[in-house]
Amino acid sequence: MEIVASQLGKKYRKEWIFRRVDLTLTAGTSYTFVGPNGSGKSTLLQLLAGSLPVTEGKLTYSRKGAVIEPDYWFQQVSLAAPYLELVEELTLTELLIFHQTFKPFKQNMTPDDVAERLLLTNARHKEIKYFSSGMKQRVKLGLAFFTDSPVVILDEPTSNLDRQGAAWYHEQVRQLSPDQLLLIGSNQPEEYDFCPNVLDVTQWK
Numbered sequence: 001m002e003i004v005a006s007q008l009g010k011k012y013r014k015e016w017i018f019r020r021v022d023l024t025l026t027a028g029t030s031y032t033f034v035g036p037n038g039s040g041k042s043t044l045l046q047l048l049a050g051s052l053p054v055t056e057g058k059l060t061y062s063r064k065g066a067v068i069e070p071d072y073w074f075q076q077v078s079l080a081a082p083y084l085e086l087v088e089e090l091t092l093t094e095l096l097i098f099h100q101t102f103k104p105f106k107q108n109m110t111p112d113d114v115a116e117r118l119l120l121t122n123a124r125h126k127e128i129k130y131f132s133s134g135m136k137q138r139v140k141l142g143l144a145f146f147t148d149s150p151v152v153i154l155d156e157p158t159s160n161l162d163r164q165g166a167a168w169y170h171e172q173v174r175q176l177s178p179d180q181l182l183l184i185g186s187n188q189p190e191e192y193d194f195c196p197n198v199l200d201v202t203q204w205k
């Protein structure tokens with residue numbers, strides 16, 4: 001899996017958030033985008049996920065040399081981010097079953113298997129709206145970790161997690177497949193201490 005950005009730029013109203021972003025992101029490794037609050041990390045991740053339109057430049061997804069059309073990018077990507085909401089009225093089991101109808105889990109994992117990996121077996125019949133913020137964050141991360149998708153994008157992955165939750169995050173992130181491409185947006189070095197490619201988004205201002 002490869003994502004290539006050529007001369008990518010994003011403008012909101014009259015303000016350019018970044019311009020002339022040239023990147024080649026290749027599966028088998030991870031990339032972390034860093035920069036101060038408001039510098040554009042989340043915006044860039046959403047562009048790379050194909051969930052926000054670019055203002056200028058070009059984005060290409062390809063797998064084994066074959067270009068993937070933009071209509072199919074969403075199938076390639078699992079994104080966990082603070083601004084993405086879970087369906088609060090569903091129980092955890094209902095949410096996992098619902099999610100599975102769009103994107104299957106890895107290795108034929110069942111919703112019960114996923115709940116166990118989330119350390120939330122006891123909460124699987126509880127509605128998400130009654131989950132603590134840390135439990136919700138674990139669910140968001142788990143949907144990204146355990147979905148069978150070649151690209152995993154994590155924006156502020158350990159927000160709301162306690163020390164045990166952060167340890168769980170590190171354990172899961174280490175278990176991602178070498179075929180997957182991991183992209184992170186972060187301000188906290190301990191979230192990406194394992195990541196060999198750290199890119200400061202202010203270079204594209």
Ligand SMILES: Nc1ncnc2c1ncn2[C@@H]1O[C@H](COP(=O)(O)OP(=O)(O)OP(=O)(O)O)[C@@H](O)[C@H]1O
Nearest residue numbers: 012013017035036037038039040041042043044187
């Ligand atoms: N929908 C929008 N309309 C207008 N401006 C926006 C919109 N979304 C983001 N911005 C602006 O784009 C800039 C970059 O925001 P972004 O959320 O990408 O930054 P960030 O680096 O992820 O910040 P943080 O570390 O606080 O999460 C900010 O100035 C923000 O106000």
